[in-house]
Amino acid sequence: MTGADRSFAPVRCESVVRETHDVKTFTWCFVDGRRFSHEAGQHVTFEVPLDDGPRFRCYTVASSRHDAAAAFSITVKQAVDGPVSRWLHRRVAPGTVLRVAGPSGTFVAPSLRTPLLMISGGVGITPLISMVRHWRATTHDGGPDAVFVQCVRTPGDVLFHDELVGFAREWASFRIHEVISRAPGGGRLTAAMLSRLAPDAAQRDVYCCGPEPFMRDVRASLLSIGLAAQRYHEESFTLPVISEPAPTRLGDVHQLHFVRSGREARCTGADTVLDAAMSAGLVIPSACRAGVCGTCRVRLHAGTVDMTDAGGIGDDDIAAGYVLACCSRPTSDLQLDV
Numbered sequence: 001m002t003g004a005d006r007s008f009a010p011v012r013c014e015s016v017v018r019e020t021h022d023v024k025t026f027t028w029c030f031v032d033g034r035r036f037s038h039e040a041g042q043h044v045t046f047e048v049p050l051d052d053g054p055r056f057r058c059y060t061v062a063s064s065r066h067d068a069a070a071a072f073s074i075t076v077k078q079a080v081d082g083p084v085s086r087w088l089h090r091r092v093a094p095g096t097v098l099r100v101a102g103p104s105g106t107f108v109a110p111s112l113r114t115p116l117l118m119i120s121g122g123v124g125i126t127p128l129i130s131m132v133r134h135w136r137a138t139t140h141d142g143g144p145d146a147v148f149v150q151c152v153r154t155p156g157d158v159l160f161h162d163e164l165v166g167f168a169r170e171w172a173s174f175r176i177h178e179v180i181s182r183a184p185g186g187g188r189l190t191a192a193m194l195s196r197l198a199p200d201a202a203q204r205d206v207y208c209c210g211p212e213p214f215m216r217d218v219r220a221s222l223l224s225i226g227l228a229a230q231r232y233h234e235e236s237f238t239l240p241v242i243s244e245p246a247p248t249r250l251g252d253v254h255q256l257h258f259v260r261s262g263r264e265a266r267c268t269g270a271d272t273v274l275d276a277a278m279s280a281g282l283v284i285p286s287a288c289r290a291g292v293c294g295t296c297r298v299r300l301h302a303g304t305v306d307m308t309d310a311g312g313i314g315d316d317d318i319a320a321g322y323v324l325a326c327c328s329r330p331t332s333d334l335q336l337d338v
Contacts, residue, residue, distance in 0.1 A: 047098060258282060
């Protein structure tokens with residue numbers, strides 16, 4: 001299983017490990033025995049059967065593809081207001097079978113030609129730990145020149161501490177720091193703190209993942225100490241705000257023909273393709289509904305759309321005629337492969 005695979009296949013839970021009081025790691029393998037391969041930092045989309053219907057959620061693959069070719073792991077925090085993560089924490093045990101699609105995503109491990117600064121907020125550590133695990137399995141001439149900063153609220157929220165310490169002992173060029181906001185003498189990550197932890201931060205490529213407000217503050221701090229914007233890369237664990245459609249298109253009415261199902265729908269320029277499909281009784285798998293994850297990718301056979309994605313689809317897919325249903329609004333009549 002490689003590349004951006006959108007087809008769903010059954011996976012079986014092999015193990016569940018409690019990492020902290022509200023974080024668990026779930027390891028899965030494909031029921032049909034197929035191999036799993038991904039680029040470190042990518043995510044998969046799970047279909048979770050809640051009582052009120054299936055939900056689709058994206059989770060980063062935390063394991064390295066070199067750990068076990070037939071298995072992969074996700075590390076999930078149980079969100080207070082998250083029915084899917086709550087279901088996973090309460091219902092999943094070894095033997096549980098769910099459906100998964102992927103991997104996909106462009107926030108992937110960089111080359112080691114330039115020094116790195118890796119910054120995580122909470123469970124946003126998962127794509128970054130996947131990258132480090134990948135380097136551990138593939139790097140034989142010394143480790144990455146990297147500063148790894150993990151930001152959490154309490155000491156009990158720190159993830160993968162022993163593993164990261166082990167990497168730092170093995171690689172002299174790999175330094176780790178834990179920033180604990182609610183510990184005595186702790187606090188939030190600031191520009192001054194970043195300058196102390198990584199005095200050459202402005203000369204490093206930065207990879208950051210965590211809640212949107214956290215990343216916004218980190219980016220502002222780094223830019224304030226001289227980091228060039230093009231050296232900053234991030235993966236969001238919260239959803240961006242989708243821009244509104246152009247006002248002149250809000251009242252336009254378009255006919256949508258879903259080719260494979262034979263269904264029809266009418267919608268205005270204010271509606272997304274996903275909205276129209278739902279109104280026609282069709283289910284297009286979707287997770288983020290913000291143009292981030294790419295789960296709702298569909299092929300557009302004819303017509304034009306205004307797509308306001310947030311990085312969930314690549315140029316090759318767009319050139320091949322694909323759009324993201326959650327953030328594409330029709331600007332003409334459409335024919336879609338649904």
